Amino acid sequence: MAGINLREIAMETVIEILENGQFSHIYLKAVLDKYGYLEKNERAFLNRLVNGTVERKLQLDYIIDSFSKTKVKKMKPLIRTIMRMGVYEIYYMDAVPDSATCNEYVKLAKKRGFAGLSGFVNGVLRNIAREKSHMEFKELWTKYSMPQWIVDKWMADYGKEQTEEILKGFLEPEELCIRVNLNKISRKDLAERLKKQGISVRICDTVESACYISDYDSLAAIPEFSEGLFYVQDYSSQLVSYMAGVAAGQQVVDVCAAPGGKALHCGELVKDGTVIARDLTEQKVALIQENINRTGATNVTAQQWDATVLDEDSIRRYDTVIADLPCSGLGIIRKKPDIKYNQTEDSLAELTKLQGQILDTVCQYVKDGGTLCYSTCTINKDENENQVEAFLKAHPEFEKKEMQQLFPNKEHDGFFICVMKKN
Template sequence: MASITPRDIAFDALIEILEKGKMSHLVLAAVLRKYAYLPKQDRAFLSRLVLGTVEYVIREDAVLDRFSKIRCAKMKPPVRTILRMGVYQILQLDRVPDSAACNEAVRMAKARGLSGLSGFVNGVLRNISRNKDALVFEGPEKYCLPPWMIGLFSRELGNDRASRMMEAFFRPEPMTVRVNLDRALPDEVRDSLLAQGIRAVPIYGDGQVLALCGVDSPDRIDVLRDGRASVQDLSSSLAGDAAGIRPGDTVVDVCGAPGGKAIHAADILRGTGQVIVRDISGQKVELIRENIAASGFSNIRAEVWDAAAFDPSLEEKADVVIADLPCSGLGVIGRKPDIRIRSTPEKIRDLSALQREILGTVWRYVKPGGTLVYSTCTLTGAENEDNVRAFLAACPFSPVDIRGRLGTEFQEPSMAEGMLKLLPGEHPCDGFFICVMRRNDE
């Protein structure tokens, strides 16, 4: 029996993602754990093939509709998946010969009992290969985004900024970690990473946030296993720094999975104060607890709680409340490509309403004079600035001038009003929104 190949594994993963609606990052993480024995080169190709096929699926389907007599939507799911993988390799992977992409697609079709369609698969892909240099992509096919999303970005950001950002979504983002300064110094962490063959490039905060090059399996990185550093995007780290947390504070993180911001808060507290981090499900909280255990911090505890439900025991108990709320995730499209095809205007509307509901609950945990940090990993006005304006009009809070809290790297005019919007293509991080507000003294 022939051994399973990275393409075979990718096919199974893509069926789960594109045909059954599962999230790409969860499926791929499970696959990489299952096939951890594969050589590093095979794991890298597998990851790229899965995420790339999802990332470019709008373009792939458009190309297939041009060259196939059968519309992509009418194809059998296994055939559609094999063809999408083939188109991705032909159009996007220069190191894969087109002949190999075609031959492997035919092999996969036959191996899955689709011998009668192998000629169709071969003909479509070879026709695309012959004509690929003449293909021109515009609009949704160019950016691999639905028309409504392109229109939204253009209206809110302007055509030029929107174009730069949408192009930046295609650029691979490195894995980033934040050094836990209560546990280690940045130079020590960089030396440890280098000893494992991982180059770390400082990108913020005197080396506290590092971009990593040469990562294969994060589970095997020593500084993450022993708590000297934590996986966290730069944008998420900025939310913790903007909060102005001080030693002795009580910090409540109301939607905290997987725990990065809460662990950052515990690090800032240097063993003082307390961090309470919550999320809605036991599974998410278990993940938080695993990350807390790895960090080694003792001034932090995780609890299961629905952020939309008021908890009287926390009323006016928190110096800082972190509300990084459920959102459409349009800022992290570069890391979670299935958002390109799953998000809808209706979901954004519903999420905006949920965010307002949660804000209307959790502000009551903030002491008079305390701080509320509202953040999302999305870029829509409905989920960000509009929610802030509605909240400030209804609740006893005022914006906090956060200029100077994020060093010299970030000096946007909006920071004077407590807000910072980070855009891929303009900032070295995911798309993100932060707003810091102070509860008025009563």
């Protein structure tokens, strides 16, 4: 569209994420919604350029620092962003020749008041373009753009070979996973309806409610989404309700439920049972309620409650307690690429402490013979296996029944699930 500079929009978005601390998945969605009138291919370009630049930031900085006398950290934020985006396009996008890419970023620097640095931008980007076939990434952190401390942690937990497989998994292209509301429509019938709209559908072989969709423009434009026939929910997240054994007639509480995917799935499975979906803030509860309303779930109730605070009325009341707790998010880096730059070893320690506090509280809500299902979207052992081990030591009335650590690949994110029975 005339007058719209996609690279400039991408640049402003990347600045907000990497320089001003906006969350990538939230801010980029808002930008794509704002420019919803753009063509599908333009929105795809914008999405890939922003996500790719954020995802590959460490590697891009390593490349730039190899060619520039002025190091990335010393550059002005706008120039730093222009350089990162230019290098990302040169290495990972082939929509235009490298020379044209260099020209576009030189023009952008001039347009934004940095004509004096346009020669610098041009010279460094052209050198990088010429030498890209000779560039080597010998260390895992540069090859996969992952902070060194995270690489070290996973190497200690899983060894080099498994760590590299994990890092590769985060860079695998991902289809959107949806959960079909099987109480309203079969996967086959939904797939037929979506295919008539030109949407590609692949039915998952291992989770009975899951499908993967691609070649769509926006979810809001799909009538079946607005009708509540499906919900966007990752494979791993859908697995929680099945592994927990949620069944018809049960009373279930999801103690950290926003945005409500697991609670709604439980609502479908309990049929005439009930589900309480809780979270900490009014905003999160409103988000759960919005999804309850859209899907028409009559047996799911949203409540505001701090999971660290004991609810006396809930003691020994529930057949199943779903505890998908706040975590480092290091299993969903593909969806939230900035998360790897925002976590620290100290923040991990704080989260591990919080998880322990919540588990000690909410385990009291489980009936005798009932189930506590603990899950996280991370692959950090301190938050997962080690957390479970500490919990079981402190609570001998619980017994571990099933535990699974999923690593990121084309099918799913990194995710941890542990099902414990109360004797």
